Amino acid sequence: MAHENIKEEQWLPALDEVDIKRIGDWYVDSLRGSFVESLMTVEDEAALEFNFIGQCLILCFDTLTPPNYGNFESGAIDVFIDGKLSKTLYQRNSANEITIISEDEKKDHHIRLVHRIVDSNCGCRIQGFRILTSPCGDLSFVVSGEHNFSMTDVRAILKRDNKTIRNCLIRNWLTGQCALAGLPPGQNYSLEIIASGWNTLYEKNIQIKLNEETVLSPINLTRSHDATLGAFKFPCMGHPIFKLSEGNFRMRFKAHDSKIKEVKLIRHVGPAKISRICKFQEDVDRSGVFQGLDVDAMYLLCEGSVEIPNDIPIGLYDIEITLANKANAKRKLFSRKCVNIVNEFPVDPVFMTYGHMDVWGQGPSEYILKLIELANIVAPDMVLVSNSCNPAYVSGAMNELDVPFAINFGNHQSLGKEKWFGESIGAIDIGSNLSVINYGHTWDRDLSEVKQVLDDRSDVACKIIHTFEYGAPVKEILDAHDISLFHDAHGPGPKVISLGKTPTIRVGKVDNKSFRIIRFKNGKPNSYTYENHESAPIPFPRNELPPIRIEFDEPNDGSQTKISTKVINELNENIPNARIAFILKHGEYSADNGEIENQVVSDDKQYVVVTVRLNLPANSVETIAIS
Known part of the structure; x- marks a missing residue:
């Protein structure tokens, strides 16, 4: 449990086998992508017993298992104090922290927690116990937000007179319930709620009362920096285009029945806003005819050509379109991190890659932000992100990246990735001699679409397949299309291996706490392991600073x-x-x-x-x- 030590507080981890007696089958586990270990059981009547001296005892659950990683913990927990049943808890509808005992003076107690299976519902995941020897109160609240179906946990930072009292990950994703228990009574508390991809929320003037629970009004987080979901077909986040200044590019978006008033390329570097107005030429007048059918014009897509102004600085830009409807009411559409302006196309490109980082919530996304901090310094030509999970959290983190990137989602993906990152198959052309084919499916399906993408680039000298899973047919795909590099983050076999006649170099993910820098020379991968090892990536432990x-x-x-x-x-x-x-x-x-x-x-x-x-x-x- 990540939290600041409070005066007169003791942390008793559930993993402690000296002070805590285990009865039945308990095992140490951690959620994928988390470096916090918990004690878990699914066995009926499995129990934990310990003694403590104090005024307050707080049970600390781990986060419920996210839905894309298996069944969540749904068993009952009977709490016995000095041999008497005190209460029955259900992790599935509880906050992360629950006050078990709160008394006016220190006392000795014997605690016994018993897990029970109820109607086939089982499982609990416990991080530990906080024992306080001073008076305390609790703070509780419910957190929900836009795209609530994608929200799992949040980071809560509680301060008093600008001193951090608690800093931890909380939230029951089934109910939105949150709690910070065992707080010193007093006034002038402030609360900060952080979730990657959502706007940070601040609450001030909070009072914690002795032996009481302070309940805040429900908290709703709004999304930050989102593209207008589903509005852009191309270009879009995760499917960028590379262009020289003085060039042009194609875009397709949903304009409905509105007129295009202005098209901008825009980027932000801290408080500095850098933008240029672009000329836009629509292909045809939206007359209400689409593919030979008479349809309402408001459902039609708008497509055309954007002229890049010759004074635009190099960098990675968003597209901002201002529309006006028949009543001249204006609105804006955004496509984020999708137009990369360069002085020249790379001859020997450099890629930074990572994959299967298990970004299901706030904790793993904070690790991705550290990788992004590093990538912004290394400044490769492109970042390849393979086998990602929760697009709502991932998009929030990737918005901080100042390098174009391709991303795909795999076996633990949350629903709705297309809203943020577009189609699962596409190509990023970096000049006329380099293409990255992004393939977000398994290879046991109809391959005609990806073959067509490759056929369209038969004259491209250097082609890379960036996918989430190993297993592309060697003769049919790798050899037939002269693939130089195959990057993936899921599947068996050697993680670095030469395949086929081309040959194609497969560079795969080893673990979820490392990354690679891949350097090309003369159209072929030249360096892709750390310290000249045969397969090792660059290590980056999750709880350390970026190297x-x-x-x-x-x-x-x-x-x-x-x-x-x-x-x-x-x-x-x-x-x-x-x-x-x-x-x-x-x-x-x-x-x-x-x-x-x-x-x-x-x-x-x-x-x-x-x-x-x-x-x-x-x-x-x-x-x-x-x-």
């Missing part, structure tokens, strides 16, 4: 005219051409290390984004000062 990271000496928020930083590389390999973005007040700047790639002024002329490139030697700390 490549930035430490700023001043806030990098546009408030400074001078700023300095340390760029840390703890890996045993060089990272060439790393990228650091500085946000400063409007002005002209120079750097004492590396090379300034560009200086881009924000739309409102208040900020300038200074991008510096430099090489990071293995096991090094580089400093950069901007002034």
